[in-house]
Amino acid sequence: MLKKYLIVSKKILPDVYDKVIEARNLINNGSVKGISEAVKIVGISRSTYYKYKDYVFSPDENSIGRKAVISMMLRHEKGILSSVLNYMSQENVNILTINQSIPINGKASVNLSLDISDIGKPIDDIIADLKKLKGVSSVKLLSVE
Known part of the structure; x- marks a missing residue:
């Protein structure tokens, strides 16, 4: 079609x-x-x-680039995932799913699927800001729809 x-x-x-x-x-x-x-x-x-x-x-602004998937490696310490989620909330990112692995060697892999239709800045800036958060070892943008 x-x-x-x-x-x-x-x-x-x-x-x-x-x-x-x-x-x-x-x-x-x-x-x-x-x-x-x-x-x-x-x-x-x-x-x-x-x-x-x-x-x-x-094309509606919300119809393009509305969903994204990111992968992060987080240190296994209290509050780190919480600080990531709080930051996402401040940037108007709606988290659709969270998949977290069992921590191995003090780090856990976390994948987030996101609704980014209401964000106020480019997703690349959000990724860069996430990398600066305490306890975040790496962040990768896997896909954007």
């Missing part, structure tokens, strides 16, 4: 596509009373709106 779609930079597309999306957003968020008012504001005809409204979409 995805073979029917393309991701294209809007720099090469006519402005009309962007205006259809803008009109739809005005309608959906209640800024206008109806389609006629929306198309008038954005500067397209009603027929143009109806022609493209079901075929032109803008």
Whole structure:
């Protein structure tokens, strides 16, 4: 099914596509009373709106890069995992799953699957900050969806 779609930079597309999306957003968020008012504001005809409204979409910020998996090596000491989880909470990271191995030689492997749709900074910065936390030996970003 995805073979029917393309991701294209809007720099090469006519402005009309962007205006259809803008009109739809005005309608959906209640800024206008109806389609006629929306198309008038954005500067397209009603027929143009109806022609493209079901075929032109803008990727939602939350639809790209919403999930990530990281792997960490933590020292086996009280509070280290807790400090990692507290940091994640401060950065608006929602933890979906936690898998922790039994500590061997004073270290435990921890894998976290994350919902990163609400983070306020790049995931690379979060990884770098995690590496600086006390008791965190290593952090690797395994995947991002």
